[in-house]
Amino acid sequence: MFKLKDKRIKGCWNPLCRSHKKHLKFKSDDIYCPKCGRELVYVCAKCGRMMEDRGRKHTVCDHCIERKEANAAARKEATASVLNAIAAVGNLIAERISMNKAERISGSKSAETDEIK
DSSP states (O other): OOOOOOOOEEEOOOTTSHHHHTTOOEETTOOBOTTTOOBOEEEOTTTOOBOOOOOTTOOSOHHHHHHHHHHHHHHHHHHHHHHHHHHHHHHHHHHHHHHHHHHHHHHHHHHHHHHHO
């Protein structure tokens, strides 16, 4: 039968262990640390923090998820402010172009009236 791949990562939580100091990551099938023999715990794939077992696809801790959402919100705000600035500049340019056209039209009409006189 088809078996789903377990994407969770384990790590050693013994602060004296070399694999903990080097942040080595192990498969979820591994039970004990090959260096010190302590039991491995599930860790975050991004930051390496210890986390509880929530299922096969849960690989990132809540802190990293919140940080990712906050960064996305900050990017949206920055993009919106840049687009607003670009729109303001575009409006100024459009106003100047329309003013220049109006001046040319009014200038050509005054030239025609001067010729008639």
